[in-house]
Amino acid sequence: MPQSPAPTLLPPPEGIYRSFEDLLTTVQQFAKEQGYGVVKLRASNYRDGKPTRYDLVCDRGGVKYSSTAKKRNPSTRKVDCPWRAKAVCEVQLSNQWRFAVQEQRHNHEPRLPAVPPGQENTPLAQTMRTLMNKIDRLSHDVSHGFSHLETRLDGLEKRLEAMEQSQNNRNIMNAMANPPLDSRLTNMDTSRMNNMDARVGAMERADMMNRANGMDHMTGMDDVEARLLSTSVM
Numbered sequence: 001m002p003q004s005p006a007p008t009l010l011p012p013p014e015g016i017y018r019s020f021e022d023l024l025t026t027v028q029q030f031a032k033e034q035g036y037g038v039v040k041l042r043a044s045n046y047r048d049g050k051p052t053r054y055d056l057v058c059d060r061g062g063v064k065y066s067s068t069a070k071k072r073n074p075s076t077r078k079v080d081c082p083w084r085a086k087a088v089c090e091v092q093l094s095n096q097w098r099f100a101v102q103e104q105r106h107n108h109e110p111r112l113p114a115v116p117p118g119q120e121n122t123p124l125a126q127t128m129r130t131l132m133n134k135i136d137r138l139s140h141d142v143s144h145g146f147s148h149l150e151t152r153l154d155g156l157e158k159r160l161e162a163m164e165q166s167q168n169n170r171n172i173m174n175a176m177a178n179p180p181l182d183s184r185l186t187n188m189d190t191s192r193m194n195n196m197d198a199r200v201g202a203m204e205r206a207d208m209m210n211r212a213n214g215m216d217h218m219t220g221m222d223d224v225e226a227r228l229l230s231t232s233v234m
Helices: 019-035 123-175 180-234
Strands: 015-017 040-048 050-058 084-090 095-105
Touching: 015 019, 019 040, 019 084, 019 095, 019 123, 040 084
Parallel strands: none
Antiparallel strands: 015 095, 040 050, 050 084, 084 095
16 A cells, blocks of 8 residues: 655656766755755665766665564655666766756655754654654555555455365365266156166067957857757757
């Protein structure tokens, strides 16, 4: 959950300077009036043994101190401020220096206005600076904590969705491989009943045929007896 940039922390205007010293002095003075500081991060692109580029950052930027061996000092000024700029010596500008802002956002409030000369290190000034640093540090840690929590929650939701989908797939496969018991019983009962009906029908037809054959035999015997009786009478 990134913090909104403070509206009063305006970036120094981009421009061209005759030397890097002029550029840095102007940029730092402007930043000081806005309530933050600008420092050199690194020098690079050396030409004839001299750097032709400087990366500049907010003095509240950089990697915050973290250690498992020591408890972090909450009054540290480092809050990973993202503001950054660059100063480049360009040949096409007759080796003059161009200042360009690369990231305008700050993640902290402006520092307290400068105290009168000679009072920078008074107990009150030091206490106020420490208090403001602690407030910025706490605000940054809370913001970072919420971002970390949201990331972990997103990860848990994705894992739960994957587990639910996997369980649904297993349920479908089990249902296809093992149909319900009542369905299997119904299919089995229907098959057995059909088989029994066919067997009973065959037995009934056989019995009827046997009976028919027996009646024909008895009818033949009656005719013979009738002829014999007729002959004896005569």
